[in-house]
Amino acid sequence: MKADKVIERGVIAWMADNPVAANLLMIIVMAGGLAAIIGIEKEVFPTFPTETVSVVVPYPGSSPEEVEQGIVLRAEEAVQDVVGIKKITSQAREGVGAVHINMHPGTEMNAALAKIKNRIDGISSFPVDAEQPVVDVAQWRMRAMRLSLFGDLTERQFKELADELRDELLALPDVTQVTIDGVRKYEIVIDVSENALEQYGLTFEQVAMAVRKRSQDLPGGKLRTSEGAITLRSVSQAYTGEEFADITVLSRADGTRIRLGDIATVRDGFDEQATLSRVNAKPAVTLSAYQVEGQDVLAMTEALRQWAAQKQGDLPPGVELVVWSDRSV
Incomplete structure (x- = not known):
């Protein structure tokens, strides 16, 4: 106990006798803290590893029933006995089949991906018109912001303008994924x-x-x-x-x-799929920007807000751009 007090008095006494060194030490600690704050990754919600392998097989011109029989069931049978699988979920939609394979926590995903890819590539009974399967580890992502265009344009004009704006958004240094909703495919x-x-x-x-x-x-x-x-x-x-x-x-x-x-x-x-998207009672199309693992959502949304403010004056007459669903606020 006495030794502790001596040490405590000794440190305080040393700082009192050496104020320049003490202030210098404080400045170093503060500078290190500021540097650490700048480098800290900022997220609205924490990210978690997906531990999911996705298998997507396009099958143009097919019905959901044909996709289920020709793609989904055969892919499920091929991978069902791979070690480490926790759950398999599948989707059969018009023209495409998707199989999502959830692995147990702690699974080595590179090894699991290689095994599943080998099984899928070994399927010889896929329909002749089916395209090459795409097998990859599902990437975590979260929507960071939505931007909606609305006004008096035709569907084709909206589609062309949305494609142009999507390319501009992807050119921003902090944006890597943007989807378009509210317009039909060609x-x-x-x-x-x-x-x-x-x-x-x-x-x-x-x-x-x-x-x-x-x-x-x-x-x-x-x-x-x-x-x-x-x-x-x-x-x-x-x-x-x-x-x-x-x-x-x-x-x-x-x-x-x-x-x-x-x-x-x-x-x-x-295509014939019905799509209804309106803002302020006018036809609209929405661009959604997504945050992926490792990205700073605050920097991304700030860049998107600045881009939207600058872009508003370049839009065709009668067309407006609004920002909403901002996950950073």
Whole structure:
């Protein structure tokens, strides 16, 4: 007890005898604290590891029932006995199937991802039209802010403006994920006439094959010259209704060709899924910015607010941009 008092008196006495050193020590401690505060990651809610592996398989043109039978059930069967799985949940939607595999806490996710990917890649019974499976560890994310555009624009104008603004938001240094809600996806509908097929002696399978083969970009190799190598590529992917209508379905010996537009009605529009999004009783589209692990939500939302204030004056007449659902406040 006496020793403690002696030490205490000794430290205080030393500081009293050396005020410059004591003040210098205090400044160092304060500077270290300020540096630590600046470097601390700021979050509205704490982040947790997801410990979930997602398997997504696009299956264009399929119904939810076809996705369930052809994609979801086969993926579940392939991974169900992987060690460490806690729960498997699946979704079968029009044109895509998703399987979410939750692992037990503490599971080595890289090893689990490799095992699940090997199982999925080994499935040979997926439908022929199914695209390559995408297998990855689900990324944690939380919506940081919503920005809504509203005004008197057509659906196509809203879609084009929203895509443009999304690209601008992703160019901000603190923003990495932005989604668009309230507009439908582009869709090209091809209605083939049975009478036209009979007239030209074609089948529906021939038309589908012609569209599939002629609407794609293909590599053509390289041409080596004295000045260097030239990459050759056939660019014929169709993107608009007019481009699809101009696809050649049948070429005859006399040089005439039957175009898709001659035997079908091609409509360039949006998918049939109903979407209703309104702000202040006007049509609207919403851009949602997400915070992912490691990002500073305060810096992100501040950058978004500044961008929105500057962008308001550049919008078309009658269109407004509002910020809402700010998770930083």
